[in-house]
Amino acid sequence: MYRIIAYNEPTDKVGYIIHDPRIDRRVSAGKLTLKEGEIDDLTLKVNQKSNLFNNVRPMHTHVEVYDGNELIFRGRALKPTRTMESSGQFMQEYVFESIEAYLLDSVQRFAEVHNTTPADFFRMLIQVHNNSVPDWKKFEVRKVNVTNSTDNVYRFVDYTKTRDTIKEKLLTRLGGFLRVEYHDGKNYVDYVIDPGRDHQADTPIKLGRNLKSASMTIDPTKVITRLIPLGAQIEPPQNETGNVANGTRPRITIADLNGGKDYLDIPDLQQEFGVINGTQTWDDVHESQNLFRKAKEWIASQSATNTQWTISALELPEYASFRVSDRYMFINPSLIEPQLLRVTQKQIDLAKPHESNLTIAEKPFSLTSYQAQIQKSLRSVTDLKKFIVSQEEILNDWNSKYNSSQQKIKDLQEALKELENKFNGQTPQPTHIGKIIDVSEWQGVIDWNSVVRDDVSLSIIRIQDGSSHQDLKYMENLQKCINAGGKYAVYAYFRGTSTADAQQEARDFYQRVQRVVANKQQPVFYAIDVESVEMGGNVSQMRAGIEAFMSQLNTLGVPDHKIVLYIANHLYNSFNLNTARAGAIWIPSYGQNDGSIVNSTKPTHPYDLWQYTSKGRVSGIIGNVDMNTEPSDKFKAYLS
Numbered sequence: 001m002y003r004i005i006a007y008n009e010p011t012d013k014v015g016y017i018i019h020d021p022r023i024d025r026r027v028s029a030g031k032l033t034l035k036e037g038e039i040d041d042l043t044l045k046v047n048q049k050s051n052l053f054n055n056v057r058p059m060h061t062h063v064e065v066y067d068g069n070e071l072i073f074r075g076r077a078l079k080p081t082r083t084m085e086s087s088g089q090f091m092q093e094y095v096f097e098s099i100e101a102y103l104l105d106s107v108q109r110f111a112e113v114h115n116t117t118p119a120d121f122f123r124m125l126i127q128v129h130n131n132s133v134p135d136w137k138k139f140e141v142r143k144v145n146v147t148n149s150t151d152n153v154y155r156f157v158d159y160t161k162t163r164d165t166i167k168e169k170l171l172t173r174l175g176g177f178l179r180v181e182y183h184d185g186k187n188y189v190d191y192v193i194d195p196g197r198d199h200q201a202d203t204p205i206k207l208g209r210n211l212k213s214a215s216m217t218i219d220p221t222k223v224i225t226r227l228i229p230l231g232a233q234i235e236p237p238q239n240e241t242g243n244v245a246n247g248t249r250p251r252i253t254i255a256d257l258n259g260g261k262d263y264l265d266i267p268d269l270q271q272e273f274g275v276i277n278g279t280q281t282w283d284d285v286h287e288s289q290n291l292f293r294k295a296k297e298w299i300a301s302q303s304a305t306n307t308q309w310t311i312s313a314l315e316l317p318e319y320a321s322f323r324v325s326d327r328y329m330f331i332n333p334s335l336i337e338p339q340l341l342r343v344t345q346k347q348i349d350l351a352k353p354h355e356s357n358l359t360i361a362e363k364p365f366s367l368t369s370y371q372a373q374i375q376k377s378l379r380s381v382t383d384l385k386k387f388i389v390s391q392e393e394i395l396n397d398w399n400s401k402y403n404s405s406q407q408k409i410k411d412l413q414e415a416l417k418e419l420e421n422k423f424n425g426q427t428p429q430p431t432h433i434g435k436i437i438d439v440s441e442w443q444g445v446i447d448w449n450s451v452v453r454d455d456v457s458l459s460i461i462r463i464q465d466g467s468s469h470q471d472l473k474y475m476e477n478l479q480k481c482i483n484a485g486g487k488y489a490v491y492a493y494f495r496g497t498s499t500a501d502a503q504q505e506a507r508d509f510y511q512r513v514q515r516v517v518a519n520k521q522q523p524v525f526y527a528i529d530v531e532s533v534e535m536g537g538n539v540s541q542m543r544a545g546i547e548a549f550m551s552q553l554n555t556l557g558v559p560d561h562k563i564v565l566y567i568a569n570h571l572y573n574s575f576n577l578n579t580a581r582a583g584a585i586w587i588p589s590y591g592q593n594d595g596s597i598v599n600s601t602k603p604t605h606p607y608d609l610w611q612y613t614s615k616g617r618v619s620g621i622i623g624n625v626d627m628n629t630e631p632s633d634k635f636k637a638y639l640s
Helices: 099-104 118-130 162-174 267-273 288-300 367-422 448-453 474-483 499-517 539-555 569-575 633-639
Strands: 002-007 016-019 029-035 041-047 062-067 070-077 081-084 090-098 111-116 139-144 153-157 177-183 186-192 211-219 226-230 277-281 305-314 327-332 336-349 355-360 363-365 435-439 456-465 488-493 526-530 563-567 584-588 609-616 625-629
Touching (some): 016 539, 029 070, 041 062, 041 070, 070 099, 070 177, 111 118, 118 162, 118 186, 153 162, 162 177, 226 288, 435 609, 448 474, 456 474, 456 499, 456 633, 488 499, 488 563, 499 526, 539 563, 539 569, 563 569, 569 584
Parallel strands (some): 139 186, 563 584
Antiparallel strands (some): 002 016, 029 336, 041 090, 111 153, 177 186, 211 305, 305 355, 305 363, 435 625
């Protein structure tokens, strides 16, 4: 199960959830692409209900993607794209790039480097990067195991970006892979020969198990059947002034050792593919004898074709997730013999979290294997034709059954139409909704059996006034309301002084409720009472405080649609809360406050429930009680 947490700044310790199906929080669309040798990226599309909508600053906003509890991607936002769907809904699309892109934010300085190991050279490049970026963009080198034949490097470094320098001076010349990781607030980077491992006995990609689709492309276009080996360039003569002449220079060839021919034929491949000329260059070979030997060695290792696989596979719970650079057993006898295939790219569609599209590394085929594969494909076509013929009778039988079923469906549709005609004009009556009250310790001892009998459809019970004050009657009210068969919700007055304090209030709120109702009838929603300026008196921080409170409830298992915001009408605009996130909005507005609806003034902002008086009357409660009315269709869902 994938989940995504966003952070307004890369140094923030507290983020907010933007995707977690467990709490019914989802992005509209999203694709994460993990790549071998390139920078990973994430594309998200969100609507106006998302906390990310209009809340992304390029290069500042960061997101983390988790597979269960494992962090598989951390990256920064790039430029957003704003669109309007055909339905009229406004959407925003964001692209995030992996923290590996931090290495594009620094430039190396000119240097001549020699008598240095690849590991030391790599550390030198990272140190130059670290010296020119803020702390949160710095990397700690963890593991380097790439070497060359002499374990030394002679390089010129120019004014290029750090990642481009690493790619040109190390990855392209010596091979190996970069791996970045974020852990406990630090960035780590490895430069390793092989970041993957073999899965011989676990997590197979198997037909009839987790293999959804697979395609293999056999590409013979890179094959060479007539090789022209080339060595180092031949030094040109000096001109009259003593300077070396400019222009293209010839190279060492094998012509003087090969009867005047500067090429070598490869008969087996020519018989299959014809004559295809190609060159291979060895700049460090200065003698034709050594060049001839190199050419023979190259021919011995020459493959006929390369294969490229694209695979769609299911991520099953009994198997570990597929990892880029790891090698998995591919088992599909109708296509190819079982073999290990290395994943070079994995694309995750957040709308289909259990399905991954995998790209497999190119794999060379020998001529014998290539010819065997062609013959196997021809046999597969013949077998398929036989199978199709054998299925024709079965298909004819199913067609007959289908036609019979269609007639039965038609008969049922006509019968349904007759029933509709009988009941035409009879409009179903709406479900009755009685009184909606909210109570606290100020109502004293409540006779809950009398309350329920007095047509009370919902009682909203206060649990706390901030963390420091636990409502003196909340335990008694919860227990007796449930015992009387009443439907109930709970609310907490918000007193948070910081986002951390808001999160603690949310934890206290939830835990106090569950202390009484665990394994019993649960509240239909959790409401947050926001009617005074808190957060240290800074009204501009109220939104952040409520977001932190809601996110903590999410973490505890309460989804957004089960969270209601009670917002003071006169402070609604000042608070600027994310009302689209909540399941419903509850607003007080009294007017004369004489207990009647007719003398009450409606809220001036959109609402799903209107608290119209604090002087209502209900059997079982001595004195006044808050009364509410005009529940929206959305709010009525809590009462069903």
